[in-house]
Amino acid sequence: MLPVLLMRTDIELLDAWCAGDNVAGDALIRRHFEAVCRFFRSKLGEDVEDLIQRTFQICTVRRKELQADGSFRGFLFGVARNLLLDHLRRLYRRGEHDDVHMYSLRDLGTTPSEAVARNEREMLIQEAMRRISLEQRMLLELAHWERLTGREIAQALDIGENTVRSRLSRARAALREELERLGSKDSL
Template sequence: MPPFMTPGPAAQSDLELLDAWRAGDQRAGNELFNRHFDSICRFFANKAPAEVDDLIQRTFLACIEGRDRYRGDASFRGYLFGVARNVLRRYYRDKRYHDARFDPLIASVHDFGPGPSLLIADKREQELLLQALRRLPMDHQITLELYYWENMSGSELATVLEIPEGTVRGRIRRAKQLLETALAELAESPSQLESTVANLEGWARSLREKALVKPDPA
């Protein structure tokens, strides 16, 4: 640090912002949402591209309505993505079944034909990976996308998926196996499959930085 430069104020943590928001500080609430907006947008972009704006709004509205029920026993980020997962589940349950039969460990986004992802893929391997992710059972897709794109810890993934933390590694392992199977079915050639699988983590993480394509206004 150059001499005589005074360090700026440290960024407030999610919990500090949440406490301030609960106390009536709307600025803190806005900052909390702005901090996580891109991640929540990315969460829906490869799962329900035509409804991203509406699902983001539903997620943050549910967070507002439930903010006093959050006790801080898990990270706020894990709590927020858990809300987003439940919003997504309700959306697809209502879209197809209109009852409680929708099972995110069986049904995939691909089953619903949601249209192209809003994530831009400039490499064939990235496009292949996006397609394969959408063919996984929804909770397995969520697991891998949060693991690769949001660098979520085991405890955060457990919160989002509502499973014991000790089962998270097994969930990730199973999701990777299903992903490799989907990639094998979609790849146009053995060399394309090999180049994708050989650097699976690199291709997956590279998608995180891709710009989001905004849907055309109706």
């Protein structure tokens, strides 16, 4: 039975799960758990199990919102992004209309759990990522670590593909600028 599940698409597994097939649900969760876990932990630390569980649960509840030509991964990270922003709003008691995603994690006061860096360059990148806005960080993570396409990122963030490209370009520039700042501090 397991090889059959591995051959099914994400959307087929989601549909089967919504129809009551818990084995399909388990397969879908196993397929994407690490990526969703990484998404939340890089911003909030270790205590993210509830957010991960709610992400997958909401995917089943909102299944009808996933367009026939849409990507499950784009849909999944869109749900995760919205949960993250709601969580940060509640955590910091900011107004519902406050643009939390425009703040950096340092501005919000959170300290993400960072893995022990293997070398100095990795530590600089991690620190630079913490200094850019949350929106820019999400863009870079979705593009580079999760390898989402421009179309999938557009779906996840509910913006146009051309907007993804321009914002991704600005995010890369912001990251480079932070890396330069951090590098010049180290050389003093």
